[in-house]
Amino acid sequence: AAREAAAACQDLEALAAAIEAFEGCPIRFEGAASRSVFSRGPADAPVVVVGEAPGAEEDRLGRPFVGKAGKMLDRMLESIGLADRAFITNTVFWRPPGNRTPSPEEQVVCRPFVEQAIRLVRPRMLLLVGAPATRCLLDQAEGINKLHGRWFEWRTAEGDLELPALPTFHPAFLMRQPTAKAMAWSDLKLFAERLN
Numbered sequence: 355a356a357r358e359a360a361a362a363c364q365d366l367e368a369l370a371a372a373i374e375a376f377e378g379c380p381i382r383f384e385g386a387a388s389r390s391v392f393s394r395g396p397a398d399a400p401v402v403v404v405g406e407a408p409g410a411e412e413d414r415l416g417r418p419f420v421g422k423a424g425k426m427l428d429r430m431l432e433s434i435g436l437a438d439r440a441f442i443t444n445t446v447f448w449r450p451p452g453n454r455t456p457s458p459e460e461q462v463v464c465r466p467f468v469e470q471a472i473r474l475v476r477p478r479m480l481l482l483v484g485a486p487a488t489r490c491l492l493d494q495a496e497g498i499n500k501l502h503g504r505w506f507e508w509r510t511a512e513g514d515l516e517l518p519a520l521p522t523f524h525p526a527f528l529m530r531q532p533t534a535k536a537m538a539w540s541d542l543k544l545f546a547e548r549l550n
């Protein structure tokens with residue numbers, strides 16, 4: 355159902371409306387989410403960033419990465435000249451109860467919307483922040499310690515689009531584990547080198 359709904363969307367406004375109308379992801383109805391949270395950033399961004407799921411601030415404001423982790427993400431993007439030049443979204447569009455990680459099934463249900471967002475923005479590259487985004491888009495089950503800083507080729511299910519994708523650490527993880535920041539900065543440098 356998500357695949358047909360997403361495929362019918364010719365622009366991001368239509369996609370946001372299709373997500374708003376979509377009732378196929380149980381996480382939406384578990385009671386933590388008060389609204390849908392789709393994206394922020396320019397529709398013609400050279401880069402799409404995919405996170406995990408909205409948190410409390412995102413649920414309150416209706417935009418992804420607007421809380422503490424979002425400030426950290428903005429600093430990460432700024433460090434490679436991408437402030438306000440990234441289209442930012444998540445693997446699911448509703449706040450999970452207790453901010454738990456969305457299950458692989460919940461991510462798979464929502465994935466056609468993420469794919470269509472990437473198709474419509476048509477960025478040059480993807481930055482995947484954290485293991486859940488990496489698992490969802492690249493079907494990689496290893497931890498982020500193994501996957502960060504390695505290039506992957508992301509493909510739509512239909513095979514009509516392929517893009518280089520780089521996993522790195524989630525900004526919320528970096529706030530808890532500041533010692534991982536050095537690795538994240540070197541991932542970002544790698545990303546910027548390929549982009550520029």
Ligand code: URA
Nearest residue numbers: 405406407408418419
């Ligand atoms: N963490 C995420 O993964 N996404 C958000 O939108 C906010 C925090």
